[in-house]
Amino acid sequence: MRRNVWLLAIIMIAVLLGVNNTIYYFTTKDSLEDSLQHELESVARQIEISIELSRNGAEEYEEQIGRELRAASIATEFALSPNVEDVSNAQLVELAKKLDMVDITLLKRTADNIVLYKSSNPKELGYKTNTWKPWYQAFNELFDKKDVSIDWGQRLPNFWTGPFEFSTTETSSVHKWGYYYDGTTNYILDPYVSYDDRQLEYDQATGVGKLISETLKGNNTLEEITVINPATFPLGQKNTISNHGEVVKHKTQNPIISGTYTFKHQDDQANVKLAYEKNEKVTEDAIINGKHVMKVFIPVDVHQQVESMLDEKGNPINRYVLSLVADYGIIQNTLDKQFVNIAIIIAIVTVLSLIAVYWAVTSYRKSKDELARRAQETYLEEMNSLFQSIRSQRHDFVNHVQTIQSLASLGRTDELKVYASELTGEIRQLNDIINIGSPAIAAVVRSKLLLAEPLKVDFQTDFESLNKLELGMKSLDMTRLLGNLIDNAFDEVVKYAEAERMVRLSASQKDGYYEFIISNTCHNAEELADKPLFQAGYSSKGNTHSGLGLHIVKSIVEQYKGTIRLAISEPNVVSFIVKIPY
Structure with a gap:
């Protein structure tokens, strides 16, 4: 049984x-x-x-390029005839080189369209623009x-430019x-520059791509x-098929800005839709690649609309989504290290705890066994004392009879009465103890009566209806x-004068339980009500008692x-009332 208790405890x-370790693990993980x-x-x-600073800087730089294109347009206007019919493609080639433009194109308005009419680039010629939205709107x-x-x-006076983009004429x-x-010509001047020649170097040095890389x-x-x-x-990458059957990508509408x-x-x-529509952070924990x-x-x-980020209809978006992918393995490695450390600590604590528990239980068992041994010895001593008193009375019976006979023969009646009274009291007292009905209680009472005599303690006992006492308690526990x-009562009363050294023990059988009342003199009885009398280690008798x-x-x-x-039923008297059900 004890082995099972130990096993259950372990x-x-x-x-x-294990539960603590698991809770700590997941708490640490969270x-x-x-x-x-x-x-x-x-x-x-x-x-x-x-990104916003970089993008704003790029936008500002791009606006400078826009001003450069407007200046080139004005310079071209002064160099050419206001009538598009009088302008040659060769003139445009020469002007493009002088103004450091990739090419220059002139747009002419017809009855139902706007076409690329003259250009330094032959590939530009003849394209109709009515399908170029919203560029066609800008031209009109x-x-x-x-x-x-x-x-x-x-937008500048008499001028408009869009973002860097692919075109249907140059894919x-x-x-x-x-x-x-500006109304002085019958055509729109359209000089243009290459991203590689103007903004690529800037973006590589300070752009968003550089920032992300760093x-x-x-x-x-x-x-x-x-x-x-x-x-x-x-929607994925948006593409358009040009008149020549070439695939034209749309940089400003690219899903990945x-x-x-790759993840x-x-x-x-x-998740992108949820973050965009709810304007809230969204987290995904997954295995990818x-x-x-x-x-x-x-x-x-995006607080200011920009031309570099457009929706599928060509309108600037008001919000983009920033996606970051972090290696969860760093967390897992940290958790693994902490788990190992925790396991080591718990193992050490477990061993120490088991040693401490074993020591505590062993000490408790030894203490309990020692108390039981002492109680057994006390019980045996008290029983032996009781039986010894009975044997002594039987042994001295002849002497008592002879003494009574002698006193009677001598006619010493007064001494005879005194002697008989003392003998009768001793016998009655012993008989009262024997008639208690419980050898354990009888032995305890007998031993305490003998102890009370040298201490000058008035020890009184009163037992009722205990002739057939069956408490169901072990004799050792009763002792x-x-x-x-x-x-405890004797220790209290010996502090007072002999006349006040009173201890009473009463026992009686009630309806369903047995009642024991121990009363003794106590001058500070009222103060005891607030004391932890039953707490282990507490004692009102000083350091010499274990409590x-x-x-x-x-x-x-x-x-x-x-x-x-x-x-506390009377002044200066304290009582402990014990009730044991049967």
Whole structure:
């Protein structure tokens, strides 16, 4: 049985430690994930600010290019005839070289269209523009009002330019076209420059791509940064087939604005849409490309409409989504290290705990065994004392008879009466003890009566209806219970004068329980009500006492489903009332 209890205790400790380890593991995991998310958010905000600064710088630089195109348009206007019919393509070739333009094209308005009528580039000639939205709108507004109402792009007096973009006439490179018309000619001047010649170097040095590249190099956690156009991301790359059957890409409507997109997941479109529409961060924990990663989608508002980020209809978007991919393996490695450390600590704590528990239980068992041994010895001594008193009375019976006979023969009646009274009292007292009905109680009472004599303690006993006492208690427990209560009372009364050294023990059978009442003189009885009398180690008798007597009594009473309480029924007298059910 004891082995099973030990086994159960060890299993419980192991289970508790396992639960604690599991809780700590997942708490640490959540903490690290939160920390990683906060780190990603912090990095994202820094990237967001840097991207906006870089993009604004690029926009400003591009506007300078727009002013250059307007200046080139004005210079071309002064060099050419106002009538498009009088201008030759050769003139445009020469002007393009002098003004450092890629090419110069002249747009002529016809009855139902606007066409590329003259150009330094033969590939430009003959293209109709009515399908070029919203460029065709801009051309008509320049011809009609000399100003453009389109919200995006760069608008200057008599001039408008869109972003760097591919074109249906030149699909191999990106250009920026400027359109100028002030009413002095019957054509729109259209000089344009190459992205590679103007803005590529700037973007490579300070652009968003450079910023993303440097951020990835400086952060071991990040695997990829992507700037996503949420309007066109679900549609994929938008392409147009030119008149010559060539595929024309649309840079401004590219789903991936900047960065790379190699960590693709099936939920990306839904997450981008959710982040864009709810304007809230979205997190995805997944295995991508064979690697455990955490992917975060953060929406970024665009406060000024720009021509470099358009939706599928050609309108500027008001928000893009920044996607960051972080290596979850860093968290897992940290968790693994902490898990090993925790396991080592728990193993050490477990061993120490088991040693401590073993020591505590062993000490408790030794203490309990020692108490039981002492109680057994006390019980045996008290029983032996009781039987010895009975044998002594039988042994001295002849002497008592002879003494009575002698006193009677001598006619010494007074001495005879005194002697007979003393003898009768002794016999009655012993008979009262024997008639208690419980050898254990009889032995305790007998031993305490003998102890009371040298202490000058008036020890009174009163037993009712205990002739057939069957308490269901072990004799040792009964001895410990009454012995501790009586000893506790003796320790209290010996502090007072002999006339006040009173201790009473009464026992009676009630309806369903047996009641024991130990009363003794106590001058500070009222103060005891607020004291932890039954607490182990507490003693009101100073450091010379262990403070275990009443604690042991309470433990025994509770073991047998009984109760014990303190009562003060008369001045300077304290009583302990014990009830044991039967």
